[in-house]
Amino acid sequence: MHPYLNQISKINLFKSLSLDTIEQHIFKDSIIKSFEKGEVIKGRGDCLNHMIVLLFGKIQTEIVDFNGKIFVIEQIKAPFVPAIGFIFSKVSLPMDIIAVEKTTILFIKKEEIFSLLMKNKEFLEIFLENIGNKVNFLSNKLQINTLKTIREKIFYYLIQLYNQQMSDKIVLQNSLEELSQLFGIARPSLSRVFSDLEKEGIILKKKNEIKILNKDYISNLFENKK
Known part of the structure; x- marks a missing residue:
């Protein structure tokens, strides 16, 4: 059994998947990397070829305005899947994803995610629900910021x-x-x-x-x- 299998199964997005499916697809050709505090995991202008899964630690998403002022969008604790709306987007990331503390990230090939979305209706529904929740969060964030x-x-x-x-x-x-x-x-x-x-x-x-x-x-x- 993969050592991070239980941690992955705690994430809402993957709750419809069996442990066998997670082990066979989620960890297939995936990459696990550790980042120290302050390191950039993904930066503005990057395109996502993988789903980012925060296994351990904490990250922060932020943007910088024209005057160099940093605007923190949110801080996220593990386990979680950040930037979910950009996985299949042709638009590059508009923000930086920074490690707030020592952090472990799992990078899953988006082809594996696409395959699961096509095969598992419940996984697809949860995936779309997560994107909808994120859009709602950002909409409220922008309004509240005014x-x-x-x-x-x-x-x-x-x-x-x-x-x-x-x-x-x-x-x-x-x-x-x-x-x-x-x-x-x-x-x-x-x-x-x-x-x-x-x-x-x-x-x-x-x-x-x-x-x-x-x-x-x-x-x-x-x-x-x-």
Whole structure:
């Protein structure tokens, strides 16, 4: 049995595949490489000939603007498949993929992935779902990036969930760590603002559920921006 088989099987994308299929196709002619902190795994302008699978460690995707300012898109912990939307794209990568700590990457030939997509309907559905989720994440990231304050970012996110769930009790779809990445802020800062909003009687937060107590505050917050 391949030593990384169990680690691969933890990834949502591969949950429909048997261990035998993973061993026969995913590891066939694949390449495993280690990267030290700060090393570029793939850079802007590169084309992907392989699926990148983050086995161990943590990576960061980032872009640089015309003034040289680095904009972090997200930080990703293993195990995960980053840049999934670029595997079969003719467009080169628009961002850098950097190792945040010592990281192990599995590079799978895209021909093997294509073969599995053609043979396994459930794998295809999960693959497309992952791409859709990533598009949604980036869309929200861009919209949230236009908002100035942490409060605005929080309430924009909560309004999106409220419209989806149509309930006064909003169930968070992301952990605080994931939200801090989405908002582009430090996790302690996010926790502090959530705490302030509770003290001010604007929201009530219990674990991953939030109830909005003062809807007028939110309406006025965004009304004043018009």
